[in-house]
Amino acid sequence: MAHTRRLLVLVTILAALAAVLPGCRGKVQQDGEIAGGPEALPEPSGPTTQRSVLVLCYHAMSPAAEATYDVPTEDFAEQLQLMADEGCESVTPSQIADYLEGRGDLPEKAVCITFDDGPESILTESKPLMDEYGFTGAIFLITDAVGGEGKLSWDQVRELEAAGWEVGSHTASHVHPTRIDAEQCREEFENSRRAIEDEIEGECGALAYPYGLYDDTVMSLARDAGYRIAFTIDRGPADWTDDLMRTPRQMVVNGNSLKTFGTWLAQGKLHLEDVDPPIGARVHTDTPTITARVADEDVPVDGIEISRDGNPVSYDADADTRTITFSPELSEGANNLRMNVYGSPRREVSWVIVCDSE
Numbered sequence: 001m002a003h004t005r006r007l008l009v010l011v012t013i014l015a016a017l018a019a020v021l022p023g024c025r026g027k028v029q030q031d032g033e034i035a036g037g038p039e040a041l042p043e044p045s046g047p048t049t050q051r052s053v054l055v056l057c058y059h060a061m062s063p064a065a066e067a068t069y070d071v072p073t074e075d076f077a078e079q080l081q082l083m084a085d086e087g088c089e090s091v092t093p094s095q096i097a098d099y100l101e102g103r104g105d106l107p108e109k110a111v112c113i114t115f116d117d118g119p120e121s122i123l124t125e126s127k128p129l130m131d132e133y134g135f136t137g138a139i140f141l142i143t144d145a146v147g148g149e150g151k152l153s154w155d156q157v158r159e160l161e162a163a164g165w166e167v168g169s170h171t172a173s174h175v176h177p178t179r180i181d182a183e184q185c186r187e188e189f190e191n192s193r194r195a196i197e198d199e200i201e202g203e204c205g206a207l208a209y210p211y212g213l214y215d216d217t218v219m220s221l222a223r224d225a226g227y228r229i230a231f232t233i234d235r236g237p238a239d240w241t242d243d244l245m246r247t248p249r250q251m252v253v254n255g256n257s258l259k260t261f262g263t264w265l266a267q268g269k270l271h272l273e274d275v276d277p278p279i280g281a282r283v284h285t286d287t288p289t290i291t292a293r294v295a296d297e298d299v300p301v302d303g304i305e306i307s308r309d310g311n312p313v314s315y316d317a318d319a320d321t322r323t324i325t326f327s328p329e330l331s332e333g334a335n336n337l338r339m340n341v342y343g344s345p346r347r348e349v350s351w352v353i354v355c356d357s358e
């Protein structure tokens with residue numbers, strides 16, 4: 001008992017100290033416990049609500065965009081208007097990480113507007129439009145390219161950060177994470193994070209994998225490099241079931257219609273359980289047999305469209321166990337497996353499977 005009381009006194013003193021010490025990030029809660037600070041954080045408990053957030057991935061923008069990854073400014077304006085009409089609120093990658101770790105909630109209709117590669121048009125074309133709606137965004141920088149032709153400078157990056165935007169990494173030199181060795185990948189993840197933190201004098205906790213490529217090794221390297229959340233370009237919304245190290249993002253490209261954009265906003269994730277081989281595992285055959293259980297009760301197991309890099313894949317469905325089985329023909333390297341359900345609601349999910357047959 002005496003021991004417990006001494007502990008309580010110690011906790012109270014620590015709490016009081018945390019409250020008065022300048023620069024200490026700890027917050028004193030009602031019950032006298034210390035929260036915040038790396039050591040004092042409670043174990044992540046996971047989300048307590050069932051939120052869904054559409055994370056969008058843009059690149060450059062211009063009034064007369066022609067390239068695939070350049071979105072016409074006018075299209076972006078229409079997409080923003082639609083999001084505003086739907087009552088969407090913008091959130092940052094950190095807010096999504098907080099949510100997935102059980103440290104915060106998300107708005108009911110959340111979107112996260114992100115930009116890869118750091119083009120200068122973020123500041124000249126995209127941000128002024130977003131400001132009109134009160135949306136903030138996130139940028140994923142190729143740190144070696146900052147200040148290059150057509151790219152944001154560090155001063156411009158700081159300007160965005162000061163306006164409430166989040167600055168994340170897209171590696172130092174835009175490597176293919178699944179094609180390089182682990183040591184190089186670690187350096188790319190660590191060096192870019194350090195460069196950003198030095199320049200913005202703040203934290204860089206979000207990563208976007210170049211080309212959306214990942215596997216188990218890449219995901220653990222990202223976590224080890226200090227990122228709280230890492231984004232892919234897997235399809236479908238992010239939601240409460242997501243793995244922080246492979247949060248999906250919907251890529252927006254030139255030519256996407258407003259109708260298509262609207263379906264992304266409205267659709268849910270197709271939830272799979274017991275995926276085998278597990279997502280992230282490399283396979284060593286070009287025709288693996290993949291099984292998964294369809295968890296969404298509203299989805300008829302024989303009503304799913306499966307494709308591999310755009311090529312339809314047939315599958316067997318067992319209605320009793322709600323298990324689907326399919327054997328896609330994979331190419332060497334990264335393949336995208338995608339599943340769509342065109343019911344009500346529409347549902348979608350996709351993931352990367354790396355085939356490494358040697």
Ligand SMILES: [Zn+2]
Binds near residue numbers: 116117170174211
């Ligand atoms: Zn990129």
